[in-house]
Amino acid sequence: MTVSILHRISGDGLAIVGASMFLWxxxxxxxxxxxxxxxxxxxxKDPSPEITLVHQVxxxxxxxxxxxxxxxxxxxxxxGLRHFVLDAGAGYELKTNKLxxxxxxxxxxxxxxxxxxxxxxxxxxx
Amino acid sequence: xxxxxHLGKVRGLGSAQHGSHHWLQQRLSALGNLLLVGFLVASLxxxxxxxxxxxxxxxxxxxxxxALIMLVVSVFWHLRLGLQVLIEDYVxxxxxxxxxxxxLNFYAIGGAAFGIFTIVRIALAPVVPGPGGM
Numbered sequence: 001m002t003v004s005i006l007h008r009i010s011g012d013g014l015a016i017v018g019a020s021m022f023l024w025x026x027x028x029x030x031x032x033x034x035x036x037x038x039x040x041x042x043x044x045k046d047p048s049p050e051i052t053l054v055h056q057v058x059x060x061x062x063x064x065x066x067x068x069x070x071x072x073x074x075x076x077x078x079x080g081l082r083h084f085v086l087d088a089g090a091g092y093e094l095k096t097n098k099l100x101x102x103x104x105x106x107x108x109x110x111x112x113x114x115x116x117x118x119x120x121x122x123x124x125x126x
Numbered sequence: 127x128x129x130x131x132h133l134g135k136v137r138g139l140g141s142a143q144h145g146s147h148h149w150l151q152q153r154l155s156a157l158g159n160l161l162l163v164g165f166l167v168a169s170l171x172x173x174x175x176x177x178x179x180x181x182x183x184x185x186x187x188x189x190x191x192x193a194l195i196m197l198v199v200s201v202f203w204h205l206r207l208g209l210q211v212l213i214e215d216y217v218x219x220x221x222x223x224x225x226x227x228x229x230l231n232f233y234a235i236g237g238a239a240f241g242i243f244t245i246v247r248i249a250l251a252p253v254v255p256g257p258g259g260m
Contacts, residue, residue, distance in 0.1 A: 008212065011208050012208065012209065012212055014205070015205035015208055015209050016209075019201060019202065019205055019237060020237075022201075022241070023237055023240055023241050023244070026185075026194075026241055026244040026245060026248070027240075027244050029178065029181055029182050029185055029244070030244040030245075030247040030248045030251070032178075033178040033179070036178035036181070036182075037178065040175075040176055044175075044176070045176075073163070073167065077160070077163075080156055080160070081160075083156075084156075087153070115171070118171065119171070
């Protein structure tokens with residue numbers, strides 16, 4: 001049941017927050033270098049020496065949202081794959097079902113951690 | 127199937143007969159998302175995201191631009207179906223539900239159109255000269 005609720009939460013989060021941020025990113029690319037720099041300064045890191053309070057807050061908030069979206073993506077992906085298996089009529093035995101539900105949650109958390117370690121590692125090495 | 131459908135239909139409360147269609151579309155777009163969002167995430171992890179020129183050049187590649195457009199279609203189609211279920215489950219009252227569904231369609235169709243437009247704009251923008259000119 002938890003997996004089902006998480007599937008909905010992660011899906012709706014991706015649909016509203018994820019898709020909006022994706023559109024905002026596409027717009028920033030299309031609008032040119034200045035607009036793109038402004039987008040990065042809000043969401044990720046303001047490179048100016050004196051960062052405004054607003055950007056200080058949004059820089060942290062942006063990372064929180066991005067980590068959240070990463071988790072939502074993996075969670076929704078893995079529980080979506082689980083749904084494909086269930087659609088095929090497999091995996092309804094109580095023990096099997098319980099096991100894979102736990103695997104889905106663990107895999108979502110693990111993939112999120114791995115992704116951000118990879119990003120952090122990349123940032124440190126260049 | 128029970129035999130309650132007839133009375134339900136008389137009352138206007140019967141099955142809308144779109145259930146399996148919705149179900150199938152959700153799976154098809156899920157499959158599309160699996161491939162296309164997977165491609166996007168892999169790309170995001172490899173791209174120098176702080177560099178506008180590099181990002182724009184990546185997105186302007188015809189194959190990438192095409193994949194991005196397909197992604198927008200698949201994702202917004204899928205999210206429209208998903209959010210529709212959310213609204214049907216949690217928004218009660220006919221007027222508010224109708225309003226929410228209208229808003230959802232504005233978001234899904236408008237968002238997809240906006241996304242496709244920006245991708246085309248990136249792909250067909252005046253050429254961003256790379257190192258060594260071009």
